[in-house]
Amino acid sequence: MNAVKIIAASPQEALEQVQAQVGPDAVILNVRKLPIDGMKKLWAKPQVEVLAAAPEQEPGEQESLRQLAVKVQQLEGELHARGVVPTETVPSPDAKLPPKVMQMIRAAQGDKLEEALLPAVQVLEQIGLLPSHARWLSAQSRNFLGATKPRNLPEEMELLREVLSEYWHQLARRLEKPGNPVRVLVGTPGSGKTTVLAKWATQETFLRQRPSRIWRLDADRPNTAEFLSLHGELLQVPVERVWDPDEQPPEDTLRLVDFPGVPADQP
Structure with a gap:
C-alpha cells in the first residue's frame, strides 16, 4: 500500500x-x-x-474460486497422504446440549449412526471447524434446495459457499429493523474495526452527505484509538467518549460505536 x-x-x-x-x-x-x-x-x-x-485491490470472484480450488486440492492431497477417510460419527458428549435433549436424540436414532460428513466439510474440520458446526454444515448442504449434486471436492466447496451465503442473507433479513439503529462493530484486537468505522463515516459524510456521530467508548480496557477522534475532527463529525442515553441525535444521523477489541479466548 x-x-x-x-x-x-x-x-x-x-x-x-x-x-x-x-x-x-x-x-x-x-x-x-x-x-x-x-x-x-x-x-x-x-x-x-x-x-x-488507496485500498488494496481485492481479487475477483473467479480469481477467488481459482485460489480456493488450488487450496482444496492441496488439502485433499494432504488428507489422502494421511489416510483420512470419511467416518460415521455420533453426537459427541461435549456437544453442549441438555442431557434430556441428548437422550431424545439417541432414542430417536436408536442404533443408526449419523450420515457421514461431506468430504469438503471434513477438510474444514481438519483445519479447525468445530465438530458441531461441521455436522450442521454437512446436513444443510445435503438438503440445500436447487443445488445439483457436486461431482468433486471443488464443487462441494462451491456448494458450501452457496449454503453459507444463503444462511447469512436469511439472518440479515431477519435482523433488519425499521428506523436507524446503532451500528456497533465487534471483533478481536487488530481486526480492523476502527479503520472500517472511520472509512464508513467518511463515505457517509462526503459521498452521501449524511450526518454522522461516533462514540469511542471504553470497555473492560481503555479505547486507545486516538486517531478516530482526529479523523472525526477532520470530518467535522462529533466523536463522543461517553454514552448518554438521554441525548438522542436526529433520526437521520448515522450512529457508529467503536469498542476495544475482545480476544477470541475471552468469554
Missing part, C-alpha cells in the same frame, strides 16, 4: 485533496497538525498533514 502525503491549510482542504488524488475509497492512515517553529508563529497559519492510501 503506497501512502500519499498531503499538506493543506485546513482539514476540509486536506480531505478534498485526498478525494481528488487517491479517490473516494481512500484509507486515512494518519492525521497530525504540523508544528510552527520560531517567529513563523506570528504570521503563519497552522497546517494539517494527512497520510492516505
Whole structure:
C-alpha cells in the first residue's frame, strides 16, 4: 500500500485533496497538525498533514474460486497422504446440549449412526471447524434446495459457499429493523474495526452527505484509538467518549460505536 502525503491549510482542504488524488475509497492512515517553529508563529497559519492510501485491490470472484480450488486440492492431497477417510460419527458428549435433549436424540436414532460428513466439510474440520458446526454444515448442504449434486471436492466447496451465503442473507433479513439503529462493530484486537468505522463515516459524510456521530467508548480496557477522534475532527463529525442515553441525535444521523477489541479466548 503506497501512502500519499498531503499538506493543506485546513482539514476540509486536506480531505478534498485526498478525494481528488487517491479517490473516494481512500484509507486515512494518519492525521497530525504540523508544528510552527520560531517567529513563523506570528504570521503563519497552522497546517494539517494527512497520510492516505488507496485500498488494496481485492481479487475477483473467479480469481477467488481459482485460489480456493488450488487450496482444496492441496488439502485433499494432504488428507489422502494421511489416510483420512470419511467416518460415521455420533453426537459427541461435549456437544453442549441438555442431557434430556441428548437422550431424545439417541432414542430417536436408536442404533443408526449419523450420515457421514461431506468430504469438503471434513477438510474444514481438519483445519479447525468445530465438530458441531461441521455436522450442521454437512446436513444443510445435503438438503440445500436447487443445488445439483457436486461431482468433486471443488464443487462441494462451491456448494458450501452457496449454503453459507444463503444462511447469512436469511439472518440479515431477519435482523433488519425499521428506523436507524446503532451500528456497533465487534471483533478481536487488530481486526480492523476502527479503520472500517472511520472509512464508513467518511463515505457517509462526503459521498452521501449524511450526518454522522461516533462514540469511542471504553470497555473492560481503555479505547486507545486516538486517531478516530482526529479523523472525526477532520470530518467535522462529533466523536463522543461517553454514552448518554438521554441525548438522542436526529433520526437521520448515522450512529457508529467503536469498542476495544475482545480476544477470541475471552468469554
